[in-house]
Amino acid sequence: MKPGRDALFLAAGVLGLAAAVVSAIGAPKLEAFGAGAAAVVDGRAIPRDAAARAVEALRNDKRNPVTPDDERAALERLIEEELLVQRGVALGLAETDIGARKAIVQSVLQLAIAERAGVEPSEAELRAFHRDNAGYFAPAARVQASLAFVRGGADVATRAAAAAAALKAGKSASSVGDPQALELPATPLGPTELRSYLGAALTASALKAKPGDVITLEGDDGWRVLRIDAWYAAPAPRYEEVAQEVQAEWDRRADELAVRGYLERLKRQARIVRNP
Numbered sequence: 001m002k003p004g005r006d007a008l009f010l011a012a013g014v015l016g017l018a019a020a021v022v023s024a025i026g027a028p029k030l031e032a033f034g035a036g037a038a039a040v041v042d043g044r045a046i047p048r049d050a051a052a053r054a055v056e057a058l059r060n061d062k063r064n065p066v067t068p069d070d071e072r073a074a075l076e077r078l079i080e081e082e083l084l085v086q087r088g089v090a091l092g093l094a095e096t097d098i099g100a101r102k103a104i105v106q107s108v109l110q111l112a113i114a115e116r117a118g119v120e121p122s123e124a125e126l127r128a129f130h131r132d133n134a135g136y137f138a139p140a141a142r143v144q145a146s147l148a149f150v151r152g153g154a155d156v157a158t159r160a161a162a163a164a165a166a167l168k169a170g171k172s173a174s175s176v177g178d179p180q181a182l183e184l185p186a187t188p189l190g191p192t193e194l195r196s197y198l199g200a201a202l203t204a205s206a207l208k209a210k211p212g213d214v215i216t217l218e219g220d221d222g223w224r225v226l227r228i229d230a231w232y233a234a235p236a237p238r239y240e241e242v243a244q245e246v247q248a249e250w251d252r253r254a255d256e257l258a259v260r261g262y263l264e265r266l267k268r269q270a271r272i273v274r275n276p
Contacts, residue, residue, distance in 0.1 A: 036048055038050070038051035038075055039078070039079050042086060044086065046082060051075050054075070054077070054078055055071050058070055058074050109259055112259045112261075112262035112263075113259060115262065119254070125250075126243070126246050126247060127239050129246060129250050130246045133249075137237060137242050137249075138233070138234050138237070140190050140234065141231055141232060142188035142231070142234065143189060143207070143231055144186070144187065144188045144189070144228075144230045144231075145184060145189075145194075145227060145228050146167060146172065146173035146186070146229055147173055147224060147226050148176040148177035149177050149178055149180045150223040150224075150225065152220075152221055156223060157223075160218075163177045163225045164216055164225050167227040168214050168227070173227070182197065184198070185197075188230070188232045191207060194206060198226065202215065202224060202226060206228060209228045210231075211229060213227070214226065214228075215228075
């Protein structure tokens with residue numbers, strides 16, 4: 001078999017192996033398989049509990065009872081997967097194949113995350129986490145602004161500069177520039193609402209500006225001149241209103257810490273030479 005074809009077969013096998021492993025994680029050990037190896041493939045044992053988990057995963061997927069033939073087929077699949085994995089290692093895919101390397105990296109990262117499995121924060125810890133990160137859970141701040149439009153034509157840049165000076169001096173947008181098809185509401189607006197009125201580019205500039213700033217943007221039909229009038233910070237919601245989001249964010253950060261700790265341990269154990 002040519003290496004290219006081996007790589008294709010390995011890729012298919014890795015997908016099947018990943019599915020079997022994922023579905024098997026956490027499955028109960030079936031004592032019917034006993035201790036020791038269910039099979040040995042070129043000196044590498046397939047543990048009986050791994051075969052038991054594969055059968056349990058099959059049982060969960062089937063509507064009908066699992067038969068002895070099903071059990072033999074499950075073991076045969078593990079044998080084939082072991083052959084594919086060994087062949088992939090022999091071909092050096094762990095060093096040369098990007099897809100294989102990514103799959104290995106992701107699997108090891110999941111192992112790092114699994115190390116903290118079962119460690120759950122108390123409600124008091126979650127409430128403290130919510131309190132310490134109130135700004136994270138608060139809605140985006142809202143901005144109130146005034147928008148003037150200067151239609152394109154002769155001396156448009158000069159007229160836009162005059163409109164900007166007028167807004168800077170505190171004049172109302174309705175008295176500056178030309179009529180607008182869609183006027184900006186004189187109320188605080190969040191980022192999504194701003195984009196619907198101003199477009200992405202002008203909104204991005206507005207979200208970086210401070211009260212009193214005047215921003216100009218040239219468009220196909222003319223210039224838009226925007227004055228930032230005020231910012232309004234949204235209050236953080238009560239813990240009870242975002243309890244699920246708090247738990248999810250706590251889990252995400254805990255996973256990141258678990259991965260970082262795992263990587264630091266690997267670095268301490270490895271001999272690493274960095275060439276400047």
